[in-house]
Amino acid sequence: MSDSSPIDHAQLQWDEDGQPLSSVFGDVYFSRANGLEETRHVFLQHNQLNERWQQLHAGAHFTIAETGFGSGLNFLAAWQLWLTAAPAGAQLHFVSVEKYPLTKSDLRRALALWPELDEFTAQLIDAYPGFVGTGFHRLNFMDGRVRLTLIIEDAARGFSQLLATPQPMYASHCAKIDAWFLDGFAPAKNPQMWSDELFTVIRQLSHPGTTAATFSAAGIVKQGLKLAGFNIRKVPGFGRKREMVAARLEQEPGINQQAPLPARSYSPYPVPWTINAAAAVPSAKHALIIGGGLAGCTSARALAERGWKITLVESHNALAQEASGNPQGVLYAKLSPQNEAQAQFNLHALQFAQQFYRSRWSETGEQCGVLQLAHCESEQQLHEQLREKFSAADELVQFVDAARASDIAGVTCSHSALYFPQAGWINPRRLCETLTNHPAIRVITHCAAVELERRDGNWQINNNPELRAPIVIIANATDAKAFALTQHLPIKSIRGQITYLPQTTPSSALKTLICSEGYIGPAVSGQHCTGATFNLKETSRELRPADHRTNLENLRAPLPALFGEWESVHLESLPGRVAFRCTLPDYLPLIGAVPDEQAMLDDFAPLRKNARAVIYKTGTYHQGLFINIGHGSRGLAYTPLCAELLAAHINREVLPLPRELANALNPARFLIRDLIRNKRQG
Numbered sequence: 010m011s012d013s014s015p016i017d018h019a020q021l022q023w024d025e026d027g028q029p030l031s032s033v034f035g036d037v038y039f040s041r042a043n044g045l046e047e048t049r050h051v052f053l054q055h056n057q058l059n060e061r062w063q064q065l066h067a068g069a070h071f072t073i074a075e076t077g078f079g080s081g082l083n084f085l086a087a088w089q090l091w092l093t094a095a096p097a098g099a100q101l102h103f104v105s106v107e108k109y110p111l112t113k114s115d116l117r118r119a120l121a122l123w124p125e126l127d128e129f130t131a132q133l134i135d136a137y138p139g140f141v142g143t144g145f146h147r148l149n150f151m152d153g154r155v156r157l158t159l160i161i162e163d164a165a166r167g168f169s170q171l172l173a174t175p176q177p178m179y180a181s182h183c184a185k186i187d188a189w190f191l192d193g194f195a196p197a198k199n200p201q202m203w204s205d206e207l208f209t210v211i212r213q214l215s216h217p218g219t220t221a222a223t224f225s226a227a228g229i230v231k232q233g234l235k236l237a238g239f240n241i242r243k244v245p246g247f248g249r250k251r252e253m254v255a256a257r258l259e260q261e262p263g264i265n266q267q268a269p270l271p272a273r274s275y276s277p278y279p280v281p282w283t284i285n286a287a288a289a290v291p292s293a294k295h296a297l298i299i300g301g302g303l304a305g306c307t308s309a310r311a312l313a314e315r316g317w318k319i320t321l322v323e324s325h326n327a328l329a330q331e332a333s334g335n336p337q338g339v340l341y342a343k344l345s346p347q348n349e350a351q352a353q354f355n356l357h358a359l360q361f362a363q364q365f366y367r368s369r370w371s372e373t374g375e376q377c378g379v380l381q382l383a384h385c386e387s388e389q390q391l392h393e394q395l396r397e398k399f400s401a402a403d404e405l406v407q408f409v410d411a412a413r414a415s416d417i418a419g420v421t422c423s424h425s426a427l428y429f430p431q432a433g434w435i436n437p438r439r440l441c442e443t444l445t446n447h448p449a450i451r452v453i454t455h456c457a458a459v460e461l462e463r464r465d466g467n468w469q470i471n472n473n474p475e476l477r478a479p480i481v482i483i484a485n486a487t488d489a490k491a492f493a494l495t496q497h498l499p500i501k502s503i504r505g506q507i508t509y510l511p512q513t514t515p516s517s518a519l520k521t522l523i524c525s526e527g528y529i530g531p532a533v534s535g536q537h538c539t540g541a542t543f544n545l546k547e548t549s550r551e552l553r554p555a556d557h558r559t560n561l562e563n564l565r566a567p568l569p570a571l572f573g574e575w576e577s578v579h580l581e582s583l584p585g586r587v588a589f590r591c592t593l594p595d596y597l598p599l600i601g602a603v604p605d606e607q608a609m610l611d612d613f614a615p616l617r618k619n620a621r622a623v624i625y626k627t628g629t630y631h632q633g634l635f636i637n638i639g640h641g642s643r644g645l646a647y648t649p650l651c652a653e654l655l656a657a658h659i660n661r662e663v664l665p666l667p668r669e670l671a672n673a674l675n676p677a678r679f680l681i682r683d684l685i686r687n688k689r690q691g
């Protein structure tokens with residue numbers, strides 16, 4: 010169900026006071042008397058947020074979920090209160106679902122009504138994404154002190170993606186909500202926002218102590234909350250509203266046998282192999298990370314910002330000496346008109362990455378834009394197919410003809426292109442250094458993890474008591490094969506060579522990154538970086554003139570003016586660099602807990618005979634052992650979101666991706682696939 014469907018934006022009218030009204034639902038977004046005061050009364054006060062937040066400890070995590078993001082007023086008011094009430098080290102996670110998002114210009118206009126929130130409004134508007142169909146958007150503010158997960162979807166469908174599985178027995182093995190803001194339009198006008206289906210999901214996402222508040226005291230609301238197991242109280246409403254409802258869940262919600270199985274799923278097996286029932290956040294928030302490339306460093310940062318202490322070991326004498334060691338990498342991910350997992354993941358990753366780099370460009374690269382040329386017929390067809398889907402996402406991608414592409418690039422481009430104005434190039438090594446420059450992260454170089462053992466509830470590297478922690482993350486790309494516990498993973502290595510070309514007079518005009526068969530960017534210190542070749546199963550680290558030739562030839566057709574200047578260079582003496590990409594057979598990364606190979610094969614053995622076998626066992630994963638590898642050619646786009654996803658798994662938080670998409674990255678997927686194909690014997 011998490012496939013991306015087209016969406017409609019909110020249709021607004023503005024009253025004489027400049028307040029927004031929905032033309033479709035015929036209702037107001039907030040009280041005409043004073044929307045901000047209404048929010049404070051109904052949602053903040055009646056979820057007792059001030060009192061509850063004052064009692065939190067520094068590393069605490071508090072999750073609010075809202076039905077109907079609308080103008081974001083509730084979010085901003087909660088954010089404002091959080092800064093005064095909660096301790097500085099605690100984290101607020103606001104999860105909101107919205108089927109008809111406001112456009113950015115409508116959002117700006119609506120929020121201009123609240124000058125006292127300006128400081129927060131500016132940050133929200135800056136980060137507010139262009140929407141391309143249904144999906145999740147994770148926006149982080151103030152170094153993660155405040156997170157927003159905006160789910161663009163119908164409320165019940167969207168929140169059901171937060172359940173651990175559609176299987177009723179294990180559905181509620183997921184991160185839980187601490188307080189609900191129920192803020193659909195009035196029940197009579199917007200019944201879908203008060204449906205039994207939604208309240209059933211609310212029940213599964215709540216824990217004893219979860220509260221809920223809503224402006225309405227209609228019968229359908231009270232019945233719904235009772236269905237969800239909440240005790241309800243009628244209390245005075247805001248302004249002219251006589252009553253509203255405040256509620257609290259006192260008891261563990263039971264299993265809901267009626268919860269439906271999904272009609273469509275990226276995970277085709279209706280067995281709960283993706284559930285890691287043993288996962289728990291350890292009391293000592295200390296993690297070891299193996300590998301100091303993009304995957305290791307983004308993971309370190311994502312956890313450090315959540316209050317974790319990190320020890321990262323890297324076998325080389327410095328960070329980012331392998332795949333993450335190129336001087337220039339392109340922030341790029343292929344868009345697709347399809348809805349399959351990879352297309353969905355690419356889009357989520359690219360949008361998250363653009364936000365992630367927003368404050369980091371000046372230190373680590375250049376946001377010079379990326380042009381993806383339609384350099385062959387299939388690419389031209391693809392661009393045509395993308396047009397409709399991405400027509401309303403100008404901030405993400407624009408469709409430009411050859412003349413406009415040439416204008417943007419500063420050099421003649423012979424093809425039309427997709428233009429990504431918020432992308433650019435990053436120096437991955439500098440990025441790794443910046444990310445690990447955090448007081449909670451200790452980097453130990455010259456330290457190759459050889460032995461990995463779990464003893465007395467802790468993982469230990471190389472039998473060294475200083476390298477001991479309850480959690481370990483394997484982020485060492487293809488070298489993950491060397492560990493006994495991960496050698497079953499079908500990891501592939503792909504050799505790649507890049508070529509450094511001297512800056513020439515025509516090439517000095519290049520202003521943007523250009524991707525066709527290969528890529529080339531603006532020169533840095535008199536040198537362009539271009540590449541890269543693809544060679545599966547090759548292990549040579551030697552620079553090869555033939556590969557330089559391939560890189561150069563890839564510039565000939567799309568950029569004739571530049572190519573001419575380099576045509577006669579001596580390939581033998583050209584500098585460059587060789588490194589190895591780590592990839593999986595489905596070209597998606599591996600993110601999450603490491604499965605216990607033998608236990609999985611035993612538990613799910615019936616799949617060998619019947620791919621549809623119903624098995625009531627959860628997956629068996631090594632406790633505290635996680636992995637983050639397989640970023641292929643897209644490390645810059647993939648690793649920020651993957652680190653966020655992994656940190657959310659480890660910290661037991663609401664994930665930044667729909668469940669089905671997170672499952673598509675599950676490290677156990679190949680074991681299950683092999684069982685289904687009857688390829689693996691126990």
Ligand SMILES: Cc1cc2nc3c(=O)[nH]c(=O)nc-3n(C[C@H](O)[C@H](O)[C@H](O)COP(=O)(O)OP(=O)(O)OC[C@H]3O[C@@H](n4cnc5c(N)ncnc54)[C@H](O)[C@@H]3O)c2cc1C
Nearest residue numbers: 300302303304324331332333339458485505642643644645
């Ligand atoms: C030629 C080439 C060009 C590329 N161009 C781009 C591009 O333009 N844009 C883009 O987004 N991506 C690009 N990529 C892909 C990108 O570089 C990778 O996806 C990314 O760097 C992977 O990061 P990683 O941390 O997973 O792996 P790595 O960077 O390889 O990091 C793994 C680290 O683990 C360390 N390690 C290994 N074993 C151990 C051990 N036992 N103990 C301790 N440490 C260990 C290694 O030394 C290494 O530092 C390119 C890749 C190549 C090869």
Ligand SMILES: C[S@@+](CC[C@H](N)C(=O)[O-])C[C@H]1O[C@@H](n2cnc3c(N)ncnc32)[C@H](O)[C@@H]1O
Nearest residue numbers: 077078079080081082083107108109163164194
């Ligand atoms: C009262 S407004 C929310 C106001 C918002 N909380 C704010 O702070 O501005 C109700 C919202 O619910 C959204 N909505 C209506 N039906 C929906 C549905 N089925 N699923 C998700 N959102 C829906 C509307 O688009 C609207 O933005």
